[in-house]
Amino acid sequence: MIWNVILFVLMGWVIVMAFITPAPQQVIGEASRIFYFHVPQAWVAVVGFVVSMVASINYLRRGRLTDDDRARVAAELGFVFCLLATVSGSIFAKVTWNSYWNWDPRETSILFLLLIYGAYFALRSALTGDEKRARLAAVYSIFAFITVPFLVFVVPRVLPSLHPSDSVVDSAGQFSMSGTTAMIFFPALVAFSLLFFRLYILGVRISILKRRRIEESQL
Amino acid sequence: MPGKSSSWAAKVGAMLAKDIRQEYRTRYAAGAILLFGVTTVTVVSFTMGRLDLPVEAQAAVLWIIIFFAAMSGLAQSFIREEETKTAVALRLYADPNPVYVGKLIYNILILALLVAVITPLYIIMTDMIVSGIGLFCLILFLGIIGLAGATTLIAAIISKANIRGALFAVLSFPLLLPLLIGAIGGTAKTLSENEDYWAAASSEIQLLISYAVVVITAGILLFEFVWEE
Numbered sequence: 001m002i003w004n005v006i007l008f009v010l011m012g013w014v015i016v017m018a019f020i021t022p023a024p025q026q027v028i029g030e031a032s033r034i035f036y037f038h039v040p041q042a043w044v045a046v047v048g049f050v051v052s053m054v055a056s057i058n059y060l061r062r063g064r065l066t067d068d069d070r071a072r073v074a075a076e077l078g079f080v081f082c083l084l085a086t087v088s089g090s091i092f093a094k095v096t097w098n099s100y101w102n103w104d105p106r107e108t109s110i111l112f113l114l115l116i117y118g119a120y121f122a123l124r125s126a127l128t129g130d131e132k133r134a135r136l137a138a139v140y141s142i143f144a145f146i147t148v149p150f151l152v153f154v155v156p157r158v159l160p161s162l163h164p165s166d167s168v169v170d171s172a173g174q175f176s177m178s179g180t181t182a183m184i185f186f187p188a189l190v191a192f193s194l195l196f197f198r199l200y201i202l203g204v205r206i207s208i209l210k211r212r213r214i215e216e217s218q219l
Numbered sequence: 220m221p222g223k224s225s226s227w228a229a230k231v232g233a234m235l236a237k238d239i240r241q242e243y244r245t246r247y248a249a250g251a252i253l254l255f256g257v258t259t260v261t262v263v264s265f266t267m268g269r270l271d272l273p274v275e276a277q278a279a280v281l282w283i284i285i286f287f288a289a290m291s292g293l294a295q296s297f298i299r300e301e302e303t304k305t306a307v308a309l310r311l312y313a314d315p316n317p318v319y320v321g322k323l324i325y326n327i328l329i330l331a332l333l334v335a336v337i338t339p340l341y342i343i344m345t346d347m348i349v350s351g352i353g354l355f356c357l358i359l360f361l362g363i364i365g366l367a368g369a370t371t372l373i374a375a376i377i378s379k380a381n382i383r384g385a386l387f388a389v390l391s392f393p394l395l396l397p398l399l400i401g402a403i404g405g406t407a408k409t410l411s412e413n414e415d416y417w418a419a420a421s422s423e424i425q426l427l428i429s430y431a432v433v434v435i436t437a438g439i440l441l442f443e444f445v446w447e448e
């Protein structure tokens with residue numbers, strides 16, 4: 001219960017302060033407020049994928065179906081946040097650079113993640129049998145995760161980027177964010193992560209209860 | 220199939236020989252892939268041959284054709300095993316590792332056949348000028364190894380699915396995106412007039428090599444989870 005209260009306070013703070021305080025990036029102006037929402041969403045999308053992959057590895061190691069439930073719930077949440085990140089990024093791109101999609105490396109990566117999530121669910125729906133579905137989905141999740149570093153680290157070297165990364169990290173690599181921006185951004189990161197984990201724990205609990213209900217009805 | 224005491228290479232060779240012999244008798248997968256490839260090249264060159272496309276577009280279309288031809292035929296080796304029920308016997312008798320490597324080499328050979336047939340055709344029919352032929356061949360070679368590496372495991376996964384449809388393409392495409400970006404970028408560099416294409420394409424070559432190594436290693440490690448019931 002306490003976590004729900006903390007989440008409420010943090011998220012409320014973020015949402016209110018994001019609109020009251022001056023816009024974080026002067027050049028882009030009001031649209032840069034999306035930074036407080038878009039970046040945490042993208043972060044959570046990746047976190048969801050990592051949690052799903054770790055649960056998949058655990059399933060292959062231990063064979064317990066609760067691990068498969070964890071993988072599925074994490075993937076579902078990660079997918080939602082990935083969709084949000086893609087859409088918010090696309091809106092920002094339209095407002096700032098007047099085009100919804102540009103094949104900027106970061107845009108490509110988030111779309112790539114969206115495609116992997118989509119493929120994961122397509123695979124799950126095409127398989128019958130709990131163990132078979134869990135096993136094959138786990139293998140795909142791990143295999144897909146292995147190709148992610150290529151897109152995240154290698155492709156940006158090949159293609160120039162539109163992302164305004166220079167506004168936050170200057171040429172020396174030092175982290176330079178103004179006080180007010182940091183005051184809202186870091187709580188936003190924490191708030192979105194907390195939101196993910198609250199929903200994740202709820203989802204896993206529901207799945208476990210459902211499974212228990214099914215097992216009991218079969219006895 | 221060799222007995223338990225025979226070498227790993229002999230087992231891989233036996234798996235490969237069986238697949239090749241089976242393919243030679245029916246010629247189904249190779250036929251599907253080649254037919255798809257030739258048809259697409261013909262259609263593309265008919266519609267776009269007269270346009271003076273930029274080199275990136277020429278490279279992209281070639282790799283799109285290779286990708287979709289691969290999608291139309293590479294899953295065959297596993298699907299055929301499942302449908303003719305020989306997979307059960309194979310699972311009982313053989314180790315997963317030689318099965319995977321044998322099927323991987325088989326897929327590489329099928330792709331090599333595809334590329335050997337459609338690439339000259341594509342070059343001739345679209346009047347493509349390949350400045351760096353050595354690099355061009357190297358990128359094709361690395362690309363098909365990476366392509367086979369990624370798709371062999373996925374083919375094994377979907378062979379167990381009940382409703383397959385476009386599942387193979389849906390599952391493969393996200394994973395192949397880095398490979399396609401590297402291969403298309405590298406190929407585009409060999410088509411341009413720039414003399415120093417080996418240096419220009421060095422990052423793409425590194426990407427292709429590392430991608431191939433990573434997916435094949437991951438495939439070897441993960442295959443037994445897909446294979447064993």
